Amino acid sequence: MKNKVLFIIVLNQIDLLDDLLLKFSDEVGQAATVLDSVGMAQHLSQLDETKIFSTIKPLIISDHTENKTIYSVIPEEDLDLARQTVRSVMKDIGKPDTGIMFAVPVLFQEGIRE
Numbered sequence: 001m002k003n004k005v006l007f008i009i010v011l012n013q014i015d016l017l018d019d020l021l022l023k024f025s026d027e028v029g030q031a032a033t034v035l036d037s038v039g040m041a042q043h044l045s046q047l048d049e050t051k052i053f054s055t056i057k058p059l060i061i062s063d064h065t066e067n068k069t070i071y072s073v074i075p076e077e078d079l080d081l082a083r084q085t086v087r088s089v090m091k092d093i094g095k096p097d098t099g100i101m102f103a104v105p106v107l108f109q110e111g112i113r114e
Contacts, residue, residue, distance in 0.1 A: 003076040004106040009086055010037065011068045011099045020070070020089045027085040032072035039067055067099075073106055 011017060017034070024032060074082055086093065086101050093099055 004073050004109060005076050005079055005103040006106050007072050007074050007079065007082050007101070007103045009070040009099060009101045010039070011070060011090075012039075012097045013090065013099065014066060014068050016089055017068050017070075020086065023085055023089055024070075024072070024082070028072075028074060028078055028082050030072045030074045030078070030082075032070050035069045035071075037067040037069040038065075073109060073112055079103055 009020070011020065021032065021034070024030070072082075083101065090098055093101065
């Protein structure tokens with residue numbers, strides 16, 4: 001088995017989801033799974049004021065209410081291409097409320113077609 005990684009993107013700008021998936025499929029050529037998700041800051045911002053200090057609540061309030069978490073098992077040699085593909089759609093991933101991406105090694109896989 002070639003070395004594989006689990007490539008994960010947490011997309012805050014969900015309006016980019018379709019473009020990202022289409023480009024990822026075209027450029028990287030791998031399937032992906034999309035999950036609805038909510039970040040900790042988003043969840044905490046909805047808590048009752050008695051559970052969270054009102055002085056820090058404005059620091060964690062986000063403009064969006066949901067995320068999409070995308071994950072795909074890809075060959076390690078495609079990792080740079082996958083990162084470039086995400087950056088081409090998301091533009092500046094370093095800005096707040098844009099998203100994050102990371103990868104972790106896959107020790108084994110079953111049920112994934114090569």
